[in-house]
Amino acid sequence: MEKDTTKKCPQCQSEISEKAKKCPKCQTDLRSWFRRHIILTTIGVLFLIVVIGGMMSEDSSPSDSESISENNQTDIKEEDIIKASAEEVLNTFNDNEVKGNNLYKNKRIELTGIVKEISHSDFIEESYSLSIGTDEDFEFTTIRISADMDFEDELMELNKEDHITVLFDCEGLVSNLYVEGDLVEIK
Numbered sequence: 161m162e163k164d165t166t167k168k169c170p171q172c173q174s175e176i177s178e179k180a181k182k183c184p185k186c187q188t189d190l191r192s193w194f195r196r197h198i199i200l201t202t203i204g205v206l207f208l209i210v211v212i213g214g215m216m217s218e219d220s221s222p223s224d225s226e227s228i229s230e231n232n233q234t235d236i237k238e239e240d241i242i243k244a245s246a247e248e249v250l251n252t253f254n255d256n257e258v259k260g261n262n263l264y265k266n267k268r269i270e271l272t273g274i275v276k277e278i279s280h281s282d283f284i285e286e287s288y289s290l291s292i293g294t295d296e297d298f299e300f301t302t303i304r305i306s307a308d309m310d311f312e313d314e315l316m317e318l319n320k321e322d323h324i325t326v327l328f329d330c331e332g333l334v335s336n337l338y339v340e341g342d343l344v345e346i347k
Contacts, residue, residue, distance in 0.1 A: 236268050241327065246273025247294045250301055253333045260339075265332035268344065275322045276302055278315055288315055290343065292324060300337075307343040314346045 165178040171188040181191055194201045242264065249271065253260035276299070277291040288307040293299045305328045307315060318324065327344040334340045 241268050241270050243270045244272075245294075246271060246292050246303055249303060249330075249339060250294065250299070253339055254301055257333050261332050264330045264339070267330055268327060269330050269341070270325065270327050270347070271303065272323070272325045273303065275318050275320055275324050277320065278318055288312070290315065290318075290326070291338070292326070301333075302338050303341070304334075304338040305341050305343045311343055311346065 166175045167178050168174070169176050169183040169186060169188055169190070172183060172186040174183060174185045176183055176185075176190075182189055189196055244264075249260070249264060249269070252263060271292060273292040274295055275290070276293040277289070279289050279291075280287070286309050288309075288311065290305045290307055291302045292305065293302040305326065325347040327347065328341040329344060330339065330341040332340065
């Protein structure tokens, strides 16, 4: 017969069995925090699995924009560049997003249109956003092109309503609000 070892209750300091889950005197729960809060522990573990899984999937395969930028900087031939007006691109996406993605997504486009807005990027510091549209006064959808700091001097020369031609790598329609891409060159 094994002797039951004892320990002291952290709350009332009474001698209790080593195997006790509750102190018989003060009723203090002696289980670990994780055992006492099994639902929170389960939610926390699931959350960590999702976060780590998401990070691993982002690291393992390049995003569409990374594959355009890395693969196409030197590989694109002049005949592979799609020449289009902002009106053509916007009308295609507005009429049929599937067709717009098929024609323009993950492709380099020489785009002609009208400057609608020039601003700092909403999401990335040290980055700019150039919105290009048509000569319509009100447009629900525009083409939003991200530009890094290397384009600062050229962007400072632009004004709203200027006619412009740019080369950009199209990433497709985002939330039915704008066509997104990365600036390659201002012509």
